[in-house]
Amino acid sequence: MSDAATAPVSVFAPWEDPQAKPLIQFQNVTKRWGDFTAIDDLSIDIYTKEFFALLGPSGCGKTTMMRMLAGFETPTEGKILIDGQDVAAIPPNKRAVNMMFQSYALFPHLSVAENIAFGLKRDKLPKDQIAARVEEMLTLVQLNKFANRKPHQISGGQRQRVALARSLAKAPKLLLLDEPLGALDKKLRQDTQFELMDIQEKTGTTFVIVTHDQEEAMTVASRIAVMDHGQIIQVDTPSKIYEEPKSVYVADFIGDVNLIKGKVSHYDDGHAAISWAEGQPELKGISPLSLTLGSEATLAVRPEKLSIYTSRPKDQTNVIKGKVLDIAYLGNMSTYVIETPTGEHIKAQIANTRRIQRRQITWEDKVWLSFTETAGVVLDR
């Protein structure tokens, strides 16, 4: 085993390398329409070969950011640099950026192959070169058999792949994907997510994806920017966003979470505890923030990090007593809703490794919940 510091970096994480030059830089960008501020003094760096997700509820400004990258909108204030070059004066047709539209925007009067060739023809490439590139793209998205069909003659999933092939045909430095899988049903969406990652890896293109589907962002992205009201709340890898959210908003937006309110009773360099109810032992967790003793805080803990016991567990921190209020059977797992003596509801998720008939815990049972010191995160308010 070699020392981790000297081992070659195999993990893709250019954002941690201070030497890395970002492909895209938003520098204090603001976009206003009249009184409405869509993007509010936003700065961010995105690196080459990243699969970067902009995640947020509708109206949070994520689509505006994407349209500014494509050149359909210009920032009211601030600068956007692509490859170190200010792109304000470059019109959409001169940018090495291509976009896959939410509606796919396939040209209905052109065949699949002609759609893919459209951008190449604008570049005045020789005919045989265009034909070869179209063929290559068709192979990439496995649509060779459908080259001569019109868009309305193929299925929704195939249309999505044509749109992807068309936007990749010009080998852009940056591909923008606007809710690319929104129109597909769940099963197809999951398959396509893996296909997208595969294609992103094969072509080495930088992808920026806009989505409101947190599962999709978690699956495909190398980093996620969680946005709200025109601002980026947190940028991190999917696992960090999930495990170490820096705010209640992020914790609550991604996945299922128990939010237990209380007051900071202990704080010591990344470790914190809150007192949350009269007569109950304090709950310990980690904290990425610097907290002041006695201030209001929220402990966020994921349901699957909780264990359920039928008797008081020994040698465990973070023990909460309660009774089973509800059980939701989801097949692979069950969600138990536990009511504490103070009337709070806490969710615990347990994998169903056994058949349901053998379940020990049922409604109205007295139970104890517990989680480790590093499972919960203590956050502001």
Added chain:
Amino acid sequence: MRRLSWFNAISLTLGFAFLYIPMLILITYSFNAGKLVTVWSGFSTKWYGELFRNEAFLDAAWVTLKVAVMSSTIATVLGTMAAYVMVRAGRFPGRTLFSGMIYAPLVMPEVITGLSLLLLFISIGLDRGVLTIVLAHTTFSMCFVSVVVSSRLVTFDQSLEEAALDLGCTGFEAFRLVTLPIIMPAVVSGWLLAFTLSLDDLVIASFTSGPSSTTLPIKIFSAVRLGVSPEINALSTIMIGLVTIGVIGASLTSKRSIAKRQKDEQGAIQ
């Protein structure tokens, strides 16, 4: 098949009778052998022959056709441009005023349009002839084209144009390569509408035509004032025939393209 109730049958008969008896009478009398329009004196096609020997009518028909083709083509270009700007330019000061002004000629009495054009042509010293009729027809049929095209553009997915720009088109290329081919059916029907409007216009043409450029409607109208002749009946019958063929042809083509589209879409599902 459901049988019609007697009430529906009568309504239908009366409705069709009301619409088509006048035309049937006209067509019937166009084959009348006698000169008197109201007295039937045997079948003959001689008035059709007479018609094709009548230089004045043929000249008028030629002028009408020339005017219709030219004015509807110019009106289509201008009307499409106007529609595009109105739908795409977004909000700009005076937008409502502009769009109102484009559509005003739709409701303007033709007499007023004709008179104002006449005054304009006189004041700038333009001799009345084919050119003035073309200009006049372009003016009033442009707004019809604009209405037809803009109603299509409103439902046009703007991301198609953005996709074209994104793939390297200039604004004009995006219009020529993407927008125009897709809205083409609306542009063509706008052209057809302008063409027919120009063909049967009497009022505006009579204000703006000169002595050397009589259109067919003017010719027919002035001929009828001297008495209806079987020749006019024959001419009208030919026009009815042409219109019928046009309408049937248009509906057949659109029906066929709808059927083809449905078949294609079924193919896509499988």
